[in-house]
Structures are given as C-alpha cells and as structure tokens.
Amino acid sequence: MSHSPGFLARVAVAKSKIKETSVEAVAARIKSGESLILVDTREDEEWKAGHIPGAVHIGKGVIERDIEQQMPNKSAEIILYCGGGFRSAIAAESLQQMGYTNVLSMDGGYRTWKEKGLPTVLP
Secondary structure: OOOOHHHHHHHHHHHOOOEEEEHHHHHHHHHOOOOOOEEEOOOHHHHHHOEOOOOEEOOOOOHHHHHHHHOOOOOOOEEEEOOOOOHHHHHHHHHHHOOOOOEEEEEOHHHHHHHOOOOOEOO
C-alpha cells in the first residue's frame, strides 16, 4: 500500500516522540513466557481476519475513548501494533498525551509478524 506524504509526515512526527519495539523482541518475550499487554489497533475487519494470540482489540479510531476503561493502569507496559507499525505509532503518541507512560509501538506490525511465520489466531 502506498501512503500519502502527509500521513508519512505525521507518522514520522509520532515515531520521534515514542518508543518502539521489534516483532522479534515481542516474539522472544512471548516465547520466554512473559505476559504482555498487546493491543491490536487495526480496523475490525483486519482483526477478524487474524491477530496475534493474546492480543486485545481496540481500534485506532476508538482507542482514546476506550483505553482508560480497559487499561486504567497508566504505568503498565502496553505494546500496540497495527498492520505495519504506522497507525500504532500515532496511537502510542496519543496515549502518551493521555498520561500513559510505558507505551510502545511494534515496528513492522502484524504484516511482519505473519511474514516471519509467528503464531496467529485465524477465523
């Protein structure tokens, strides 16, 4: 998918203000038995088509509205992912502005997760 210059500029600003993690780092942490809070920020149809095991779905369009009810601990580590790591970066920046202090965006997103053959939940 080709992204517009304005969107890419917005993502670049967000990425300059947040922390990111890699698909490999998240997979290694899961493999070691660590319990992670993974939030899939993709659209409903994307979530239904497949997602990372153990993830919860809070789409980017509603994350600011719903996050405090589902995850009230603003110091808990929360790893966000989307299709490629762009929307989750914007969502991470937004959560930081809401007072969440330990939010990461998974660079590469679900697309890279699948490309590496990592476990998924499919319909």
